[in-house]
Amino acid sequence: QKEVEQNSGPLSVPEGAIASLNCTYSDRGSQSFFWYRQYSGKSPELIMFIYSNGDKEDGRFTAQLNKASQYVSLLIRDSQPSDSATYLCAVSAGGGNKLTFGTGTQLKVEL
C-alpha cells in the first residue's frame, strides 16, 4: 500500500467549474499536508499547506483536512486553463519534515 495515494487522472473539468482533487495517506502520525502544482517539465510549486482539521482558503483554492479519515483535498474554484497541471499531494510526519508525495493527479481545464 502506497503511503500517499492520489488518482492519477486525468481529471477534466470545464473552464469556470470547481475541480476537486483528493488524497489519502496511511501514516496516522502525519502532521503537515501540502499541495504542490507541477507544470510539465517544471519543478513543484507550493499551492497550499494545511495542518489542522477543517478548511483553509486562499483565493480560488481551498484545502480540506480530515485526520480521522486520513484524507486531504484541494478544491479549485473558477478553474482556468492555466490551472491545467499535475497536482501533487505531500505529507510530512515530522522527523525533519521530509515529504512523502503521491503520484499526482493530472488536471485538464477545458475551454
Add this chain to the structure above:
Amino acid sequence: GAGVSQTPSNKVTEKGKYVELRCDPISGHTALYWYRQSLGQGPEFLIYFQGTGAADDSGLPNDRFFAVRPEGSVSTLKIQRTERGDSAVYLCASSSTTSGGVRGTQYFGPGTRLTVL
C-alpha cells in the same frame, strides 16, 4: 536570484561514469533536501541536511549515492558508477527550518535531468 538554483539543468552520461549535481539553496535556509522524480511519479525523498550534517539519508538507494554540504549552504549530490536506472530528475529543496509550520515549507529548485545511456 532569490530561489533555489541547481546545476547543471541537464546531464547526459554513460553507464559507469561518475556525476555530481549541485544545489544552491535560498539564502539563509538551513535545511536542504534532495528528491528524485521519475517519469509519472511524485518526488521521492533521498536525503536532507540540517546545516552541514546529513540528518537523514534513509532515502539514498544504495552506497553509490552520496551527498555533502560542507559549509552549510551549497550541496552536491554525487553518484558513482551510474546505472540506467538512475535516470530521473533530481530535485533540491530548501526551507528555513526542519520543523513544521510556515517556516518549514520547502521550496524547490528547477531540477537536474540526469540521463544515463
